Amino acid sequence: MQKIFNQGISIILIFLLTILFVPCVSFADTDDDEETVTYSIDSGETVEFDEEDFNDVCENMIDDGLNYVKFTLPSSSRGTLYYNDTDEDDYTSEVSSSKKYYYDDSPSLSDVTFVPDEDYSGTLTIEYNGYGIDGDSYSGEIEIEVSDPADEDEDNGDTAEQITYSMDSGKTLDFDGGDFNDVCDDLNGEDLDYIKFTLPSSSCGTLYYDYEDENDYSSEVTASKKYYYDESPYLSKVSFVPEDNASGVFTVNYTAYDTEGESYTGSVEVTVSGDSLTADSISYTESENTAVYLKDSDFNNVCLELTGNQLSYVKFALPSSSNGILYYGYNSDGSYTSKVNTSSKYYYTDTPYLLNVAYVPSDDVTGTATISYTGYDTDGFSFSGKLNITIGNDTATSTTDSAVSGTSYSKYFSDIDESYSWATAYIDKLYESGIVAGTETSDSTRIFNPSYNITRGDFMLILYRAFNLQPATATNSFSDVSSDSYYYSAVTAAKSLNIAQGTDNCFYPDATITREDAMVLVQRALTVADKSVAASDTSNLSSFNDGSQISDYAKSAVAALVKSGIISGSYNQIHPKDNLTRAEVASIIYKIK
Numbered sequence: 001m002q003k004i005f006n007q008g009i010s011i012i013l014i015f016l017l018t019i020l021f022v023p024c025v026s027f028a029d030t031d032d033d034e035e036t037v038t039y040s041i042d043s044g045e046t047v048e049f050d051e052e053d054f055n056d057v058c059e060n061m062i063d064d065g066l067n068y069v070k071f072t073l074p075s076s077s078r079g080t081l082y083y084n085d086t087d088e089d090d091y092t093s094e095v096s097s098s099k100k101y102y103y104d105d106s107p108s109l110s111d112v113t114f115v116p117d118e119d120y121s122g123t124l125t126i127e128y129n130g131y132g133i134d135g136d137s138y139s140g141e142i143e144i145e146v147s148d149p150a151d152e153d154e155d156n157g158d159t160a161e162q163i164t165y166s167m168d169s170g171k172t173l174d175f176d177g178g179d180f181n182d183v184c185d186d187l188n189g190e191d192l193d194y195i196k197f198t199l200p201s202s203s204c205g206t207l208y209y210d211y212e213d214e215n216d217y218s219s220e221v222t223a224s225k226k227y228y229y230d231e232s233p234y235l236s237k238v239s240f241v242p243e244d245n246a247s248g249v250f251t252v253n254y255t256a257y258d259t260e261g262e263s264y265t266g267s268v269e270v271t272v273s274g275d276s277l278t279a280d281s282i283s284y285t286e287s288e289n290t291a292v293y294l295k296d297s298d299f300n301n302v303c304l305e306l307t308g309n310q311l312s313y314v315k316f317a318l319p320s321s322s323n324g325i326l327y328y329g330y331n332s333d334g335s336y337t338s339k340v341n342t343s344s345k346y347y348y349t350d351t352p353y354l355l356n357v358a359y360v361p362s363d364d365v366t367g368t369a370t371i372s373y374t375g376y377d378t379d380g381f382s383f384s385g386k387l388n389i390t391i392g393n394d395t396a397t398s399t400t401d402s403a404v405s406g407t408s409y410s411k412y413f414s415d416i417d418e419s420y421s422w423a424t425a426y427i428d429k430l431y432e433s434g435i436v437a438g439t440e441t442s443d444s445t446r447i448f449n450p451s452y453n454i455t456r457g458d459f460m461l462i463l464y465r466a467f468n469l470q471p472a473t474a475t476n477s478f479s480d481v482s483s484d485s486y487y488y489s490a491v492t493a494a495k496s497l498n499i500a501q502g503t504d505n506c507f508y509p510d511a512t513i514t515r516e517d518a519m520v521l522v523q524r525a526l527t528v529a530d531k532s533v534a535a536s537d538t539s540n541l542s543s544f545n546d547g548s549q550i551s552d553y554a555k556s557a558v559a560a561l562v563k564s565g566i567i568s569g570s571y572n573q574i575h576p577k578d579n580l581t582r583a584e585v586a587s588i589i590y591k592i593k
Contacts, residue, residue, distance in 0.1 A: 035061060036224070039114075040145040043121050047114040047144055051103050054130060057140055064132030068100040069109055072127040075261070079116035079124070079146075083107055100131075116146045123255070123263040160187050160256065160266035165240075169247050169274030172211060177229050177236035180256065183266060190258035194226040195235055198253040198572060201379045201543060205242035205250060205272075209233060214241075226257075240270055247274025250380035253572060270380075277306045279375065279385035284359075285392065288366055291330055292389050293425075296354040297591060299375060300565040302385060309377035310565035313345040314354055317372040323362060324369055324389075329421070330358040345376075349568035353422050361391045413438055413448040420450050423583040426590035435465045435589060436582075450583035457487040457509030459518060459585060460500060464490030466589050467529045471496040478507040485509070499524040516554035516576035518588070519567060523557035526592060536563035541574070550576040566591045 035057045039047045051066070058066035071081060073095065081095035095101070101109040114126070126142040160183045167173045177192075184192035197207060199221065207221035218237075221227070227235040240252065252268040279302040286292045296311075303311040316326055318340070328346070329337030337356075340346070346354040359371070371387040410416030410424050412431050420427075427448055430436045438448040454462075463469070464487075475496035481488055491507055494500035499521060500507055513521075526532050536559040541547035550558050558574065561567040566588060567574075 036141045036143050038143045038145075040147065041116070042147050043116065044118070046116075049109060049112045049114070049142075051109040054109060054140075055103055058130050058132055058138070061130070061138040061140070062132050062136045064134050064136055066103040066109075067131045067133045067135075068102045068105075069131070070100060070129045071095055071097055071112075073097050074114075074124055074126050077117055078120050078122075078261075079114055079144075081126070082113045082115055084111050114142075114144060116144075121146050123257075125257070125261060160184070160264050163266070163268045164271070165268065166271045166273070167242075169242060169245060169272050171242075173240040173242075173270060174211075175235060175238045175240070175268070177234065180235060180266075181229050184256055184258050184264075187264055188258045188260075188262050190260050190262065192229040192235075193257045193259045193261075194228045195257075196226060196255045197221055197223060197238075198255075198545070199223050199543075200240075200250060200252050201540075203243055204246060204248075204379045204381070205240055205270075207252070208239050208241060210237045211239040211241065240268075242270075242272045245274065246381065247272050247276060248380045248382035249376055276374070277381070277383035279303070279306055279383050281386045281388050283388040283390070285390045286361075288391055289361065289363060290391075292359040292361075292391075293330075294354065294357045294359070294387075296348050297565075299354060299385075300348055303375055303377050303383065304563075304565060306383050307377040307379070307381050308563065309379050309381070310563065310568065311348040311354075312376045312378045312380075313347045313350075314376075315342065315345060315374045316340055316357075318342060319359070319369050319371045321362070323365055323367075324391075325360050325362075326371070327358050327360055328352055329356050330360060348565065349422075351422065355425055356421060359387075359389050361389075366391050410448070412446055413450075414445040415447045416450060420583055423450065423586050426586040427583065429590055430462075430466075430586055433593075435462055436586065448582060450581065450586075452582050453512040453579035454582050454585050455510055456507060456513045456517075457481075457485065457491060459513050459521065459580070460494050460507075460509070461487040461490040462585060462589055463499070463521060463525050464493060466593055467525055469493045469497060469499070469525070469528070478502050478505055478509075480506045481509055494521075494525075497524075497528050499528060512579040514576065515567075515574070515578050515580050515584075516550055516558060518580045518585075519557045519561050520554050522566070522588060522592060523560060531592070533560045533564040533566070536560050544572055544574045546573045546575065550574065 037053045037057060041047055054069055055066040058064060073081060083093050083095055095112055099107065101107050101112055103109055123143060123145045126144070128140055128142065129137055130140055131137045163179050163183060165173055180195060181192040184190060199207060208217045208219070209221055210218035221238055225233065227233050227238055229235055242250065250270045250272060252270065253265065254267065255263055255265055257263050282298045282302065284292050299314055300311040303309065318326060326340035327336040327338070328340055340357060344352065346352055346357055348354055359369070361369070368388055368390045371389065373385050373387065375383050375385060409418065411428050413427065416424050416427060427436065427450070431438065436448070438446045440446050469490070471493045473496050475492060477483070477488060477492040477495060481491050487509060491500055491509060495502070495507075523533070535556065538555040538559045540563070541550060541555060541559055554576065558567065558576065562574070
């Protein structure tokens with residue numbers, strides 16, 4: 001019996017020792033622990049991986065330095081991973097999924113390059129496994145956005161049909177995953193895999209996951225998390241909860257990925273019914289039988305006063321045709337692009353432009369016509385308003401701006417055509433005011449070069465003319481601004497007023513100016529001219545996809561000018577490092593004048 005007992009004790013001891021000395025293996029959770037390395041390039045460019053990006057992820061994931069990485073290879077239709085790539089005909093080898101690429105040894109991770117297929121643009125994901133120095137592993141992703149420069153004024157990928165919902169204020173909207181899958185199937189012919197959301201402004205509402213009520217929900221939706229069509233976290237458990245008493249049309253943007261890895265952008269439009277804000281009336285007076293061209297800045301100003309946000313678009317109720325007709329793109333010769341309709345949106349910063357809407361009174365009709373409209377700000381809040389248009393006799397005093405005529409072609413510059421319809425009226429008005437001049441060609445026609453990037457010297461000259469800047473004190477100019485240059489007085493005045501500050505007493509007048517630098521100069525000029533715009537919380541810039549790219553010194557200026565409606569982004573981007581074109585300058589100066 002004692003022998004059997006001793007044998008039993010031995011077996012138990014062996015079992016315990018076996019448990020104690022089994023090597024520890026870490027299994028990374030591929031859903032919760034995944035972190036993404038992101039790159040953005042233009043089509044035709046390549047991505048050279050930065051080993052520090054991967055090491056940072058490794059330290060965050062498993063609290064250990066990176067040893068090596070193994071890649072899951074992307075589809076060849078999207079691109080190829082190469083090792084020691086210098087061009088498409090000169091590389092050591094293609095990357096192998098079985099090979100280890102090291103953080104600080106050979107073959108080095110820093111020598112891995114992604115080369116997109118020449119016909120590919122979009123966003124692709126490359127999966128990999130990382131291994132720490134102590135042997136623990138984790139799974140990760142590399143997300144590479146490949147943009148087509150030819151489409152720089154358009155969305156880089158395919159854009160899906162908009163998903164629309166309607167709800168009452170105070171209610172909750174639960175997203176239907178089937179709606180998103182239907183859009184994906186229609187666009188790509190594939191099932192939806194997952195969605196990543198661009199979060200709406202908190203003043204509009206909040207996206208929640210597994211929401212029951214304000215005191216009972218799993219989490220707020222985050223922009224970095226994936227919400228899946230047929231696995232957890234489920235897209236169908238995402239809810240939109242509007243802010244208290246909010247009403248209007250709110251847009252939630254997203255990026256979708258199908259089961260083949262193809263991506264596209266889409267949006268959800270949520271109409272929340274409730275009491276609408278009411279704007280002060282906008283009034284115009286014009287002579288008999290004369291068209292009235294609406295000023296988009298008037299609508300933006302009432303929007304700013306009501307909501308504190310820039311105007312997005314306006315929808316009109318139509319006036320009685322016996323009084324007059326609203327036209328889009330109306331020219332003085334009576335031609336027009338189309339009649340305004342009640343379902344169309346007329347935008348402050350996009351096409352079809354509100355700037356190009358005109359009211360044409362019926363022949364010999366006088367009196368006041370009242371036109372109702374609904375405006376929507378950039379956060380989706382709606383408000384109602386009225387236009388009062390008084391048509392008098394030929395001696396009536398006009399309160400409309402005949403230069404802002406809504407025409408597609410410039411009256412003065414031969415190179416301004418319908419492709420610049422959004423800026424035509426601005427350019428013509430500034431020319432008539434003597435703020436811009438353009439260039440006269442050998443055949444005596446005048447050109448504006450709207451697509452050219454403007455230089456810092458030319459931009460300061462336009463600000464100088466627009467605000468009639470006068471030097472505060474006698475001041476020497478910057479060392480690189482010649483006294484015989486045409487912009488000398490402008491730059492010198494700006495320096496004395498502390499608008500232009502330069503670097504090491506240099507202004508670099510012949511260099512092109514970035515959008516963010518132009519915004520800084522505009523804000524300073526507005527302050528000097530006692531036209532300063534209201535400050536805005538710089539945290540609001542996070543609503544732009546590239547808001548983090550804005551330099552710290554420019555953030556307050558960008559935030560203020562965006563809120564005021566002077567500056568607007570495109571496709572949810574502000575493009576702070578891009579150069580400013582001459583057409584864009586005309587738009588800015590007109591709006592601040």
